[in-house]
Amino acid sequence: MTSPEAREKAVLEAVGERRELVNEAIPEELPITRPERLYEASRYLLDAGGKRLRPTVLLATGEALADVEPLSTPYREFPTVEGPSKTVDLMAAAVSVEVIQSFTLIHDDIMDDDDLRRGVPAVHKAYDLETAILAGxxxxxxAFEIMLETGAESDRTVQALHVLANTCTQICEGQSLDVSFESREDVTPEEYLEMVEQKTAILYAASAALPAILLGADQDTVDALYGYGLDVGRAFQIQDDVLDLTVPSEKLGKQRGSDLVENKQTLITVHAREQGVDVESLVDTTDVDAVTEAEIDDAVATLEDSGSISYANDKARDLVDRGKNRLEVLPDNEARELLLQVADYLIERGY
Amino acid sequence: MTSPEAREKAVLEAVGERRELVNEAIPEELPITRPERLYEASRYLLDAGGKRLRPTVLLATGEALADVEPLSTPYREFPTVEGPSKTVDLMAAAVSVEVIQSFTLIHDDIMDDDDLRRGVPAVHKAYDLETAILAGxxxxxxAFEIMLETGAESDRTVQALHVLANTCTQICEGQSLDVSFESREDVTPEEYLEMVEQKTAILYAASAALPAILLGADQDTVDALYGYGLDVGRAFQIQDDVLDLTVPSEKLGKQRGSDLVENKQTLITVHAREQGVDVESLVDTTDVDAVTEAEIDDAVATLEDSGSISYANDKARDLVDRGKNRLEVLPDNEARELLLQVADYLIERGY
Known part of the structure; x- marks a missing residue:
């Protein structure tokens, strides 16, 4: 077993290599055409950065399935189960997933009235509300147009589109639950995890399952990979909740403790409330701009005392272990190793 | 030739018969499930009414292509070109198109900050901004999930999804142009018509072309029907612009003259400006609520004097005639006759 540090380094390197290729492909799939302002706004967040974790999962899963050496095979002409005579454009699928992610961020930032994203103004701040809605x-x-252009055979394309459309519906349902939780004080950990599955994990599930569908893997493999994504995607969100409390604002690219300030439920607050913590009084949210770092520090100390942060960490670890087990459907190769490392990285990452 | 009155009656009757079936199918395709508030908001405008013109075009085009007597054949099991042994669910496609229409109305009402739609509060007024974005x-x-469930063979489903996704992209582009026109005083009639094609006509084009794709008609037929939709759809929007000026608010379900009040370009104002009319001074838009019926009457008189309303009427008539000619690809039958009548109705309707 490698150390978390060595693993993080390996994952970031592997993610970085694929990120460059994804970043090249984004303007190819989504050129800035007329009306320019609309397409500039649509590209704004995509161009502002992002780790490209979901595309990485998609591309690496393809490599694991095809049992090829990582980065040895052009993603634009990727061999299907029929062999190299029939190829699909796996990169288009990867960009499609990232485009969906970007659309949800733009609309979520409007709904949550968040000012910052990836260290830059949210689209509705950089442009305006109308443009942000329309860019999303x-x-x-x-995303659908791009996913229709992978060159996969029609049956597989139809199945891929099913997954993509259903993913979007579930993201909306999850976001709706998330918003409804803000006015509730009796959300259970189970409800919270269900919301996270729909809002966040589902796109990881799609990212892992789509290459299997497009390349023609059997249904058991598709299902196992989908399960991997659901597990590690939930773990990812739980870790995000932890990081929101523990990572300095500059590094986060948004205010530390923003979930507390905005009264957003997290697995941590949901657990703390069950332990008798008066979560609503942790920070004074009457004047959001007046919340101090010291106030957030005190809140974190309380949440540590109630065991809520450890609870979240343990839950994330359980989910990652379960997700990793599901990867046994894949051939034992370097790309599978990367997917295992990505799973660990999702809960060990510093931000 | 029938009189406009007889034609309107025949069209409304035919539309009404199909509307009932479409209205039954909507809750089947879009049941109110958890989270209820989200699905209630999603259904709100669909349930508030609407003529169902686009679904009617879709269903009638299917009937014309299959050369069956109108309403004689179940839309849920509609015969393809292979004959009655292979059927598709044409009603699902019709609902999908109406669902797209409803999504665009919800988001457009936010962008235009319109309070009323179909005589009821817009979704962002009846609920709130967050819910309206998410409902859309x-x-x-x-809409994509529903279109994936017609039972058409995969090649045709893929082509149908292409049309649907491209339609949505173009609607966004058209809406973006429309918004940008509000701050411009040099929009040409050609630019305006291009915007209308993207924003409005494209969904009529999709409605006419989709049944041909799903039922397996040849590409020439698909293209001709698409052209029919583009032509009559533009005519529809031009007529909408005329009606916004000439129909009482109660009948419109929104304020008469709202386009003038909101500084929205129409073919009428674009033409009037070219004739030297000071369009910006037609109504005082500094206090929107203070605009009187008399002010609108005066504005309409000015636009009549400049020949702008006749110009719009003539343009709409030309487009309708062109669209009707394209229907020669269809067998001569009752359903085709209905599509011809619908084209006339779109510019003869009173509201």
Whole structure:
């Protein structure tokens, strides 16, 4: 077993290599055409950065399935189960998933009235509300257009589109639950995890399952990979909740403790409330701008005392272990090793 | 030739018969499930009414292509070109198109800050901004999910999804142009018509072309029907612009003259400006609520004097005639006659 540090380094390197290729492909799949302002706004967050974790999962899963050496095979002409005579454009699928992610971020930032994202103003701040709604809507259909252009055979494309459309529906349902939780004080950990599955994990599930569908893997493999994504995706969100409390604002690219300030439920607060913590009084949210670092520090100390942060960490670890087990459907190769490392990284990452 | 009155009566009757079936199918395709508030908001405008013109075009085009007597054949099991042994669910496609229409209305009302739609509060007024964005997003993916369930063979489904996704992208582009026009005083009639094609006509084009794709018609037929939709769809929007000026608010379900009040470009104002009319001074838009009926009457008189309303009427008539000619690809039957009548109705309707 490698150390977390060595693993993080290996994952970031592997993610970085694929990120460069994804970053090249984004303007190819989503060129800035007329009306320019609309497409500039649509590209704004995509161009602002992002780790490209979901595309990495998609591309690496393809490599594991095809049993090829990582980065040895062009993603644009990736061999299917029929062999190299029939190829699909796996990169298009990877970009499609990232485009969906970007659309949801743009609309979520409006709904949550968040000012910052990835260290830059949210789209509705950098542009305006109208443009942000429309940029999200444009990315939405573009993601479908891009996914329709992988060159996969029609049966597989139809199945891929099913997954993509259902993923979007579930993201909306999850976001709706998330918003409804803000006015509730009796959310259970189970409800919270269900919300996270729909809002966040589902796109990891799609990212892992889509290459299997497009390349023609059997249904058991598709299902196992989907399960991997659901597990590690939930773990990812739980870790995000932890990081929101523990990582300095500059590094996060948004205010530390923003979930507490905005009264957003997390697995941590849901657990703390069950332990009798008065979560609503942890920080004074009457004047959001007046919340101090010291106030957040005190809140974190309380949440540590109630065991809520450890609870979240343990839950994330359980989910990652379960997700990793599901990868036994894949051939034992370097790309599978990367997917295992990505799973660990999702809960060990510092931000 | 029948009189406009007889034609309107025949069209409304035919639309009404199909509307009932569409209205039954909507809750089947889009049941109110958890989270209820989200699905209630998603269904709100769909349930508030609407003529169902686009679904009617879709269903009638299917009937014309299959050369069956109108309403004689179940839409849920509609015969393809292979004959009655292979059927598709044409009603699902019809609902999908109406769901797309509803999604765009919800988001457009936010962008235009319109309070009323179909005589009821807009979704962002009846609920709130967050819910309206999310309801639109939910309808968006649901439309794709529904279109994936027609039972058509995969090649045709893929082509149908291409049309649907491209339609949505173009609607966004058209809406973006429309918004950008509000701050411009040099929009040409050609630019305006291009915007209308993308924003409005494209969904009529999709409605006419989709049944041909799903039922397996040849590409020439698909293209001709698409052209029919583009032509009559533009005519529809031009007529909408005229009606916004000439129909009482109660009948419109929104304020008469709202386009003028909101500084929205129409073919009428674009033409009037070219004739030297000071369009910006037609109504005082500094206090929108203070605009009187008399002010609108005066504005309409000015636009009549400049020939702008006749110009719009003539343009709409030309487009309708062109669209009707394209229907020669269809067998000569009752359903085709209905599509011809619908084209005339779109510019003869009173509201």
């Amino acid at each position: 809507d444009t990315l939405y259909s573009k | 997003d939910t309808l968006y993916s649901k």
